[in-house]
Amino acid sequence: MNLVGNWSYPTAVKFGAGRIAELGEACAAAGIKRPLLVTDRGLAGLPVTQGVLERMEAAGLGRAMFSEVDPNPNEVNLAAGVAAFNEGGHDGVIALGGGSGLDLGKLVAFMAGQTRPVWDFEDIGDWWTRADADAIVPIVAVPTTAGTGSEVGRAGVLTNSETHVKKIIFHPKVLPAVVICDPELTVGMPKAITAGTGLDAFAHCVEAFSSPHYHPMSQGIALEGMRLVIENLPKAYENGEDLEARAHMMSAAAMGAVGFQKGLGAIHALSHPVGAHFGTHHGTTNAVCMPAVLEFNAPMIAERFDRAAPYLGINGGFAGFKAFVAEFNDRLGIPQGLKALGVTEESIPALVKDAVTDPSCGGNPVELNEENLADLYRAAM
Numbered sequence: 561m562n563l564v565g566n567w568s569y570p571t572a573v574k575f576g577a578g579r580i581a582e583l584g585e586a587c588a589a590a591g592i593k594r595p596l597l598v599t600d601r602g603l604a605g606l607p608v609t610q611g612v613l614e615r616m617e618a619a620g621l622g623r624a625m626f627s628e629v630d631p632n633p634n635e636v637n638l639a640a641g642v643a644a645f646n647e648g649g650h651d652g653v654i655a656l657g658g659g660s661g662l663d664l665g666k667l668v669a670f671m672a673g674q675t676r677p678v679w680d681f682e683d684i685g686d687w688w689t690r691a692d693a694d695a696i697v698p699i700v701a702v703p704t705t706a707g708t709g710s711e712v713g714r715a716g717v718l719t720n721s722e723t724h725v726k727k728i729i730f731h732p733k734v735l736p737a738v739v740i741c742d743p744e745l746t747v748g749m750p751k752a753i754t755a756g757t758g759l760d761a762f763a764h765c766v767e768a769f770s771s772p773h774y775h776p777m778s779q780g781i782a783l784e785g786m787r788l789v790i791e792n793l794p795k796a797y798e799n800g801e802d803l804e805a806r807a808h809m810m811s812a813a814a815m816g817a818v819g820f821q822k823g824l825g826a827i828h829a830l831s832h833p834v835g836a837h838f839g840t841h842h843g844t845t846n847a848v849c850m851p852a853v854l855e856f857n858a859p860m861i862a863e864r865f866d867r868a869a870p871y872l873g874i875n876g877g878f879a880g881f882k883a884f885v886a887e888f889n890d891r892l893g894i895p896q897g898l899k900a901l902g903v904t905e906e907s908i909p910a911l912v913k914d915a916v917t918d919p920s921c922g923g924n925p926v927e928l929n930e931e932n933l934a935d936l937y938r939a940a941m
Contacts (some may be wrong), residue, residue, distance in 0.1 A: 563575075563576060563577075563743075563804065563807040563808075564576035564577075569818075570712050570735065570818055571712060571735050571736055571737065571738070571739060572589070572737065572738045572739065573712070573738075573739045573741055573814070574586065574738065574739065574740045574741065575741040575807075575810075575811070576741075576742070576743075576807075577742060577743055577744050577803055577807065578742065578744060579740055579741070579742045580611070580612065580615065580702065580740055580742045580744070580745060581615070582740065583612065583615045583616065583619065583654070583700070583702070583740060584615065584616075584618070584619025584620075584621065586700045586738040586740055587619065587621055587652065587654070587700055587738075589737070589738055590652060590698040590699070590700055590737035590738050591651075591652070591698055591737075592621070592651055592652030592653075592654075592697075592698055592700065593621070593651055593652075594621070594622060594624075594648070594649060594650045594651045594652070595616065595621055595622070595624070595650060595651070595652045595653060595654045595700070596624050596625070596626055596641075596644060596645050596648060596650040596652075596653055596654070596668070597609075597612065597613065597616065597623075597624065597625040597626070597653075597654045597656060598625075598626050598627075598629070598641060598653055598654070598655050598656065598661060598664055598665030598668055599625065599626075599627050599629065599655075599656040599657045599661040599665070600627060600629040600630075600631070600657050600658070600660045600661045600664075601627050601628065601629060601630075602631075603627070603656065603657050603661060603704065604625065604627035606748070607748075608704060608745055608748065609625075609656065612654070612656055612702065613625060616654070624644075624648050624650065626640070626641050626644040626645070626668070628640050628641070629641070629657075629660050629661055629664045630660065631660055631839065631841070632660065632719045632726070632835055632836065632839060632842075633660050633663055633664040633667075633716075633717075633718055633719065634718060634719045634720065634721040635678055635679075635718060635720065635721060636721055637664055638664060638667055638668065638671060638678060638718060641664060641665075641667075641668040642668055642671050642672050645668050645669075645672045646672055650672075650697075651697060651698075652669065652697045652698045652699065652700070653665045653666070653668055653669040653697065653698075653699050653700070654699075654700045654701075654702060655669075655699055655700070655701045655702065655711075655736070656702045656704060657702075657703070657704050657705070658703070658704060658705035658707060658708060658753075658757060659705070659707065659708035659710050659717070659757075659760075659842065661704075662701055662703060662708065662710035662711055662716075663708075663710050663716035663717050663718070664716065664718075665699065665701070666699055666701070666710070666713075666716045666734045666736070667716040667718060667729055667734070669696060669697045669698070669699045669734070670691070670696050670716070670729070670731055670733070670734050672695070672697060673692060673694075673695025673696065673697070674691060674692060674695060675692075676690060676691075678718065678729055679720070679727065681729050681730065681731060682727050682728065682729060682730075683715055683727075683728040683729065683730035683919055684919070687730075688730050688731045688732070691731050693731070693733055696731065696733040696734070698736075698737045699734070699735075699736040699737060700736060700737065700738045700739075700740070701736035701738075701739045701740070702739075702740045702742070702745070703739075703741060703745070703746075703810065703813065704745045704746060704749075705746060705749060705753065705757040705813075706743075706746055706754075706757055706758060706761060706796075706806065706809035706810045706812065706813040707756070707757025707758060707759075707760035707761050707813050707843050708757070708760055708761075708813065708817065708842075708843075709761065709764060709813045709814050709815070709816045709817025709818070709820075710817065711736060711739045711741070711814065711817075712735070712736070712739060712814045712817050712818055713734075713735065713817045714730060714731065714732050714734050714735045715728050715729060715730040715731075715734060716728075716729050716734060717729075717832075719835075719836050720836075724836045724837050724914075725833070725836055725914050726832040726833070726835060726836045726914075726918075728919055739814075741810050741811075741814065743803055743806040743807040743809075743810050744803065744806075746806050746809070746810060747800055747801060747803070747806060748800070749800060751797055751800070751893070752844075752893065753841075754793075754796055754797050754800065755793070755797055755843075755844070755847075755892035755893055755894065756841045756842075756843040756844040756847070756894075757813070757843050758789060758793040758796065758797070758809055758812075758813075758843070758892075759789075759793070759843050759844065759846060759847035759850075759888075759889070759892065759894065760813075760816075760842060760843025760846055760847075761785065761789055761809065761812045761813040761815075761816040761843075762785075762786065762789040762790075762793070762812075762816070762847075763816075763827050763828070763843070763846035763847065763850060764782075764785070764816030764817060764819060764820045764824070765781075765782040765783075765785035765786045765789065765812070765815065765816045765819055766782075766786060766827070766850065766854075767820060767823070767824045767825045767827055767828065767920075767923065768781075768782035768816070768819035768820045768821075768822045768823065768824070769782040769783060769786065769819070769864070769865075769868070770825055770857060770860075770861045770864075770924075770925055771820075771822045771823030771824070771825060771923040771924075771925065772823075772860070772923075772925045773822050773823045773923060775821060775822035778818065778819045778820070778821050778822035779819075779822060781815045781818050781819045782815070782816070782819035782820075782822070783868055783871065783872075784815065785811075785812045785815035785816050785819055786868070786872055787871065787872050787873075788808045788809070788811060788812040788815070789809065789812045790872055790873065790874075790884075790888075791808070791873075792804075792805040792808040792809050792812070793805075793809060793892065794891065794892070796809050797892055820923075822923070823920075823922065823923020823924075824920040824923045825853065825857070825920060825921075825923045825924035825925065826849075826853045826856065826857070826920070826921070826924045826926075826928060826933075826936060827846050827849045827850055827853045827920075828846065828918065828920035829915045829916075829918040829920040829921045829924065829928060829933070830845075830849045830853070830911075830915055830933070830936060830937060830940065831845040831846045831849055832914070832915070832918050832920070833910075833911040833914035833915050833918070834849075834898065834901065834903060834911060836914065837907065837910065837911065837914075838901060838902045838903060838907075840901045840902070844894060844895070844901075845898075845901060847889050847892075847894045848889070848894060848895060848896075848897060848898055848900075848901060848940060849898070849936075849940050850885055850889075851882065851885055851886050851889070851940075852936055852939035852940040853936065853940075854881070854882050854885060855882065855939070856926060856932070856935075856936055856939070857924065857925050857926050858878065858882075859926070860925035860926055861878070861925055862877070862878040863878075865877065865878040865881045866878050868881075869881050897940065897941050898937065898940045898941050899941050903937075903941065905938075905941070908934055908937045908938065909934075911937055912930050912933045912934050912937065913930075915928075915933045915937075916928065916929065916930050916933055
């Protein structure tokens with residue numbers, strides 16, 4: 561199968577092995593002449609990043625880089641990134657990495673020309689209209705993991721370093737102008753990161769498919785995204801050099817993020833506070849929470865998963881799907897329960913307080929409140 565394509569949904573996507581070679585053209589198409597490469601600390605010194613810097617330099621774009629990005633980026637990282645952007649006289653951002661590098665890169669491009677604090681643009685109502693849209697600079701996104709799908713998203717997740725609450729910052733112009741999805745860039749991912757990021761993509765698809773909101777395009781994308789993860793994540797996990805599996809996982813990650821335009825739910829509502837308070841890996845935390853949430857949502861979602869299961873190659877309808885998810889987690893080395901991630905019974909009230917106000921609650925098929933969220937945390941322990 562020839563896994564190469566040029567897509568314009570939801571934005572311009574250059575997909576295929578080796579397409580990082582088109583970075584200079586992508587920047588030109590986005591109108592960027594002096595980019596700042598934004599990535600995380602872990603990636604900064606790796607060959608993949610050095611290769612990107614060399615391509616930037618060869619294209620006459622300089623080699624400016626900012627990498628003071630934490631695994632769960634916060635407003636301190638953002639302020640430093642904005643300062644580096646403005647001091648360097650840059651006119652656009654190349655966001656490189658997994659969710660942290662992509663999200664912070666997008667938010668640097670968003671905030672570089674704003675005068676209000678970033679929290680004024682949280683994804684609440686029409687708060688995004690407070691931003692000066694003309695001051696948002698263009699973004700080229702280059703994912704190096706196959707998980708968050710942030711490369712095709714219109715938001716970034718930022719942790720408040722003082723309150724330890726994750727906030728979603730939204731603006732339509734935060735959507736990258738051009739995306740380069742090159743599966744060769746994901747080949748070096750360790751097994752644990754391959755599993756965690758891949759299950760993040762899976763959670764996005766599962767929650768989008770479960771959401772009660774009407775969005776048939778996203779519903780279909782979420783279903784096919786689930787199938788791609790089920791068939792290809794174990795292959796990528798066992799053999800990191802399997803470029804075909806890596807390519808399908810990269811597609812599934814983007815599909816998950818497009819799919820969740822339909823909504824997210826309790827998996828993410830539970831996971832965001834755990835990540836903010838305990839510094840856990842987001843995708844891994846999602847995977848740990850998924851079995852309890854599927855059980856909780858069963859009355860509202862069983863019928864649709866009964867229909868989906870045969871397409872996904874799973875016997876036994878919704879019950880079979882639930883059993884599959886537990887086995888899938890085990891097969892991919894995911895810890896059993898939030899307790900294994902450091903969550904304690906004593907921390908549940910604080911987690912619930914943050915979870916109940918998480919915007920993901922709005923997409924859950926069963927209405928969420930403090931009482932059932934506390935029950936869910938205990939069921940996921």
